[in-house]
Every structure is written in C-alpha cells, then in structure tokens.
Amino acid sequence: MADSKEKLFSGFPTVTSQEWKDRIVADLKGADFDKKLVWRTNEGFSVQPFYRKEDLAGLKTPDSLPGEFPYVRGTKKNDNTWLIRQEIEVNDAKEANAKALDILNRGVDSLGFRVKASQLSAEFIQTLLNDICLECVEVNFTTCHKHMVELAKLLVAYFQEKGYKAEAIRGSINYDPLSKMLRKGKDLSTFVATAKELIGVLAPYSHFRCINVNSVLLNNAGAYIYQELGYALAWGSEYLNQLVEAGFSVEEAARKIRFNMGISSNYFLEIAKFRAARMLWANIVKEYAETAGKPTCECAYKMAIHAATSEFNLTVFDAHVNMLRTQTEAMSAAIAGVDSMTVSPFDVTYTTPNEFSERIARNQQLLLKEESHLDRIVDPAAGSYYIEHLTDAIAQQAWALFLQVEEEGGMLKAIQNGTVQDAVNASNTARHKAVSSRKEILLGTNQYPNFTELAGEKNPVDADCGCSSHSGDAPYKTINTSRAASEFEALRLQTERSGKRPKAFMLTIGNLAMRQARAQFSCNFLACAGYEVVDNLGFPTVEEGVEAAMKAKADIVVLCSSDDEYAEYAVPAFKAVNGRAMFIVAGAPACAEELKAEGITNFIHVKVNVLDTLKEYNQQLGIK
Secondary structure, rough: HHHHHHHHHHOOOOHHHHHHHHHHHHHOOOOOHHHHOOOEOOOHHHEEOOOHHHOOOOOOOOOOOOOOOOOOOOOOOOOOOOEEEEEEOOOHHHHHHHHHHHHOOOOOEEEEOOOHHHHHOOOHHHOOOOOOOOOEEEEEEEEHHHHHHHHHHHHHHHHHOOEEEHHHOOEEEEEHHHHHHHHHHHOOOOOHHHHHHHHOOOOOOOOOOEEEEOHHHHHHHHOOOOHHHHHHHHHHHHHHHHHHHOOOOOOHOOOOOOEEEEEOOOOOHHHHHHHHHHHHHHHHHHHHHHHOOOOOHHHHHHOOOEEEEEEOOOHHHHHHHOHHHHHHHHHHHHHHHOOOEEOOOOOOOOOOHHHHHHHHHHHHHHHHOOOOOOOOOOOOOOHHHHHHHHHHHHHHHHHHHHHHHHHHHHHHHHHHHOOHHHHHHHHHHHHHHHHHHOOOEEEEEEEEOOOOOOHHHHHHHHOOOOOOOOOOOOOOOOOOOOOOOOOOHHHHHHHHHHHOEEEEEEEOOOHHHHHHHHHHHHHHHHOOOOEEOOOOOOOOOOOHHHHHHHOOOEEEEEEEEHHHHHHHHHHHHHHHHHHOOEEEEEEOOHHHHHHHHOOOEEEEOOOOHHHHHHHHHHHHOHHH
C-alpha cells in the first residue's frame, strides 16, 4: 500500500516556490508583486501571500511537541481546554454571590471579583463566597493595591476555615504596581515589600497567583502586537528579577506570576503572539534558573495566560458589531491555547452590561467549546506554515523590544523615564489617525455606519481604576486608553445632540455606474457624522436635481457623477444651488483646480481624512 501511494504521488510534477510566484506575477499582468501582495505589518515585518514547507527551514518553533518546553505549542498535552471567566463588580456581597452562583450554572468556571477596599472583612468574604466550591472553580480578585495583603489574609483564613486542600485552590489576586504607574502615574516603585508579603501569605497555595502582568492595558491603549508582547516580557522579567533579588527562588517567583493579555482583532497575528509569548517567557525563566545555578521544576517555565478581548476597537454606535469583533478575538486566543479568557459584553462601552449582553459574552466562548470543539484539539494551529512564520516573526520583533527595555535598565526604569508611555501613546495616535483616514476600518463607525441609528441616552463610559483613595501629584507619564472610535463617536453625538441633523442630498447624474458608486461612497462618508442621507436614482439635468434637493430642504447637495462629466455638471449645479446649501463634489476629478477657481471648495474621496473633513463640515453647518 505504501509503495502504491508513493507511485501515485510521484506521478505529479514537483512545483517550486519560484514557479508559483512566476504564475502569480503572470496573473498580475505587470503589477508589482511586492506592492500588490506583500503585506507590511505594523509590527515591522513583511508577510508573503503564500508559504510552503521550505519556508520553515531554520525555524525552531515546530520542533517541540504540545506540553513540552518551550511550550510554543501549548502547556497541555491531552486537550486545549480553557476556563471561561466572567467579571463581577461587587457593590453588595450577597447580590454578587447570587450572581456568581447563577452564572456558574450557565457555563462559567472562573470568577473575577472586583471589590472595594472599604468592603473588606471576614464577613464580607464569607458572604461573597458562600456556597461556591473553590476546589471546583477558579476565583480571581481585584482591589486597591494598598489592601492586597489584607485581602490575601482574609482569603487564606476563609480557605482554612472551610478546610480546602491547598493544591486544589486556583485563582489570583491582581497585584500589579507597574500597571498602576502606567495608568495613574503614581510612584509605586517600592513594591517589593508588599509583593514579598503577598507571596508569603499565599505560599501554601501553589495554583493561586498574586503577581500580575496586565499587558491588556497596553492592548486597550492601541499598542501594536509586538509592543504588548515585548513590554509584557520586560514587565514579567522586572518582577521576576526583583523577587529573586528579594530572596525567592526562581521557581517560587515564576509560579506566582500571571499574564493578563489582550486580544486584538488581528486574527492570525494574535494566535502567533500567544504562541511566541509562551516560548519567550519559558526561555527567560530558564535563563534566570541557570544563572542562579539552582534546579527548577519545568512547571515554572510555563506561562500562565489569561486573555481578555480588546476594548480599543469596541464602539458605541452599531454596538452589536462588537460581538463579531470579540468572537474572532476569542477564537484567536482559544486556538492559541490560553488558560482562561474573558469576553467583554458588546454594550460595555456605554452602559453597565445587562443579563442579555453578559449571556451572549458567555455563550461566545461556549460556542467555541461545545460546537466548534476547540477545547478538544491540542494545538489547533499546528501544521500552518503561515502561523509558524508569524510566530517566529512576532517573537523576533518582541524580543528586540524586550532587549531594548533591558538595556534601559528594565521595565520599572523605562516607565519612570516615560519610554513605554511615549511609545504606546505614539501607537495610539497613529492608530487614531489611521481610523480617521479609513486606513484602519471600524465597521459601523468610520465605514458603513447605520444610517438611521441614534444614540439616545447612550454615552461612552470612561475607564476608571475603581479606587478613589489615592491622592497627590502623579510624577510619571500615563497611558492614553482612548478607544479607536472615540473621536467619531464624539462627532456623531455632537451632531445628534445639536438638535440640527443636516440632510445630505445626492444629486446623481450622468454615467450610471459612477454616479451610483459615488452616491454610495458619499452616503457612507457623511453618515459617519450622523447626517441624514438621501440617495436618488438619477436626474436628467442638474437644474432638476437641485430643485429636488431644495424641495427636500437639503442642507448639503452632493454632486455624484464621473470625473469626465464633472467639467460639464459641477459649475452649473454649484451656481444653481447658489449658496442655499453646502455643495460637495464626490471625487477628485482632473478639473478640480478649475472647479476651485469657480468657488467649489468641498471634495470628498478616498484620499481625504474623513474625520477632519466631517469636523470641518460641522463647523460650516453651525453644529457645536
């Protein structure tokens, strides 16, 4: 049978990569291969349009098996299961407990409690965790950094009172002073004493982590993927180094660190990011162990990863599209083999999520498990030449950034110098600019908005640390976490709440295909500011079109035709409008300069900055 298979396949000619490329170049009919098909990522490396086995030559990522060092293919050998986490904002312990018990029966197996420092007491913990089997469920806590040790002691007392086995308790306390420095600019550089006490209190609980790397903050601030990974590694290395210097073994320190990472909408690169993260972190911890000259259990090399869907790309308008974004993000993390995951409810940008939105968020993960069975397949990404290449490429970029931070003196020093904040804020600015010019698309916000949607009572929710007990000047720079859609949303809300919603009338004339295409483009363009748009089938003369626009009480008249015909139609249409409405030409015709000489100043096309143009139009229309 084997021989017959060999003969069968030997009947097919071998096709080289060059032959494939030659065929593609021929099909491009003279177009430049690199410009047309090679993708230059924001991470600084190029992605080819196809990959073959030979492209893996020299790569180390495919060499290991699942569950084996350096864990690029995952930390588990038998399955790909992950924990489904839901976050609970605790205002009342009894109500939060009832909610926790309810969602545990709906597929959740990891709870995230956000508690106020003023609530902490033995009675509060007992009420909050009542009837929750902590040997069956992962529990995670966030509170004010000044009260983390108090929380840890209360939890340990509760664990002991209930008689739980220490090795059965899983979860975390979210102590991460570096994230507080990035978010609030506070000086928390002397954190080692608190970290030592936390680890000491929780020492018997080997699966309960208390030192966190919240690089999800960088993701939510619009950082590029290599930046999140590179800084996360430096972040973890900073904690590891300081804890080892404080007297802990590498194993003791590493096994108390958890990474909370974001998931952006770059589907394949996010899969590669998590694979690269495990590989690089394993090598970092191993290097620390070898330098210390002490044997370390390989379990310490395993990176503990909690993944959370990004908030940077979530929107207030057309918010149900957020479900599409978070679903692909969740799939990336699931395929990549994370340990646990939180999916943000689709309405989190403008309200406190309700039962429906939280149920949908839970079910998004349940679908990946119960219907797609991604939890049953070890390393679902295995065998993809493309993902192996991305894993190696993103690892190289992130490692270069990690080394750069180390050369500066480590993550703490880089934060104190403002280097990290400057780099991430520059990425935030660049991505906002890309969104404003539609180089980065946010469906429903800067492209294909819902023409009839009104925000009503919806208002964007600003992120808050949840802690009001701190005061004083902040000595360090902070991270800008404004969402990608924030400026478009502010513009659209300005229009809606001005009480004056402009009506944009499409004056379609001439070439059928071009006028339809230009009208569709213009409707999408102007609706991004919340304008009412009126499309038309076409008019025989510009005079009839203008008359119809005036009858419709249009505030804006958009001339939609072909470039060649604008020389004939634009000036007569402009004169017919005669200042009764704003006049716009859809396109960038060769005769644009001649039209400008006649007083026509407004042109919309793919090369203009959508946001800046719409802001200018709002000013012209008196919308403030």
